[in-house]
Amino acid sequence: PNSALIVIGYFIFFQFLVLDEADRVLDAGFEEELRVVFQCLPKSRQTLLFSATMTSDLQTLIELSANKAYFYEAYEGFKTVDTLKQEYVFISQNVKDVYLVHILSKLEDMGVRSAIIFVSTCRSCHLLSLLLEELDQRVSALHSFKAQSLRLAALHRFKSGQVPVLLATDVASRGLDIPTVDLVINYDIPRYPRDYVHRVGRTARAGRGGLAISLVTQNDVKLIHKIEDVVGKQMEKFECKEDEVLADITKIYKARRVAAMKMVDDGFEEKEKERKKQTLNTLAEKGLLKKRSRKRRREKSAK
CATH class of the missing domain: 3.40.50.300 (P-loop containing nucleotide triphosphate hydrolases)
Structure with missing residues (x-):
C-alpha cells in the first residue's frame, strides 16, 4: 500500500484492482493507506480479491473496497510437500x-x-x-x-x-x-x-x-x-x-x-518508538484501537 501511494497519479486509468493473498494485506496495519488508495481509484473498476482463507481482516478489506468485490477462496488445508x-x-x-x-x-x-x-x-x-x-x-x-x-x-x-x-x-x-x-x-x-x-x-x-x-x-x-x-x-x-x-x-x-x-x-530505537506512536494515534483517530484489542482477545481465547 505505501508503494501504491507513490504512483497514485496513475490510478485514474485503472480498470481492475487485483489483490493476491488478500488475507494478509492488513497484517501490517495498512488499513488507512488502503482507504486512500480505494478512494482514488475509479468507481467503475472491478475489484478481485484472492485468498486461501476468510479472515476478519479480509472482511474489513471487502468493506473498504466499497463496490462489491469478487472474492475467491481456495482453502485446501495447510500442507507441506513430501520432499x-x-x-x-x-x-x-x-x-x-x-x-x-x-x-x-x-x-x-x-x-x-x-x-x-x-x-x-x-x-x-x-x-x-x-x-x-x-x-x-x-x-x-x-x-x-x-x-x-x-x-x-x-x-x-x-x-x-x-x-x-x-x-x-x-x-x-x-x-x-x-x-x-x-x-x-x-x-x-x-x-x-x-x-x-x-x-x-x-x-x-x-x-x-x-x-x-x-x-x-x-x-x-x-x-x-x-x-x-x-x-x-x-x-x-x-x-x-x-x-x-x-x-x-x-x-x-x-x-x-x-x-x-x-x-x-543508527537511530533504529527512536524510529521504532515513533512508528508505534504513529500507528496507535492513527488507530485511535479512526476508532480502531478497541476493535483491534477485541480481535486480539478473540484470538487468544480461540487458542
Whole structure:
C-alpha cells in the first residue's frame, strides 16, 4: 500500500484492482493507506480479491473496497510437500543466536547455497543483521522499516548470489519475487500454522528437496505442536554437538552487544518508538484501537 501511494497519479486509468493473498494485506496495519488508495481509484473498476482463507481482516478489506468485490477462496488445508525435510532444535532463549551462527557455519557442509532466516519483528531482523555482519557473515535484511528501494536492493543482492543468506520478516517478504532456496530457518516460530507453511514453502519447490530448521524454545512448544497437527507431519530433531555449538559463545555474545549499540547509534530505537506512536494515534483517530484489542482477545481465547 505505501508503494501504491507513490504512483497514485496513475490510478485514474485503472480498470481492475487485483489483490493476491488478500488475507494478509492488513497484517501490517495498512488499513488507512488502503482507504486512500480505494478512494482514488475509479468507481467503475472491478475489484478481485484472492485468498486461501476468510479472515476478519479480509472482511474489513471487502468493506473498504466499497463496490462489491469478487472474492475467491481456495482453502485446501495447510500442507507441506513430501520432499521437504522439517527439523527442529530445542534450545534455551539465551543461546538462540549461538545455534543460529553454528547452523550458518555449516551451510557448505550441508550443501546449502542459499538460505532465508525468518524472524517475527523488524527489530529482531535489524539486530540479527548487525550481529551477523559483526561476525563477517554475508547477509541481506528485508523488513518494513526499510524504504522500498533498500528492500529491493537487499533482495537483488540475495537473488544475484552476492550474499547467500536473507533475513526477512513475514510482512516484508510478501509479494516479492524471492527465489527457491535450499534452507529455511525459523529463528522465531510463527503464531499461525499458515505462516509456517508460507515460510517453508520457499524451499523444496518443483519436486526438489529442501530443508526447514526451526529454533524452538520452551515458549514455542505449543506453537510447534499446533503446526505439526495442522500440516500432519512430525518434525525430526536436528542433530548437532552442543560443545561444538557453544565453542564461540563469548564471541557471539560480544557481537550481540556491539550490534545493540549500533542499533542505538543508527537511530533504529527512536524510529521504532515513533512508528508505534504513529500507528496507535492513527488507530485511535479512526476508532480502531478497541476493535483491534477485541480481535486480539478473540484470538487468544480461540487458542
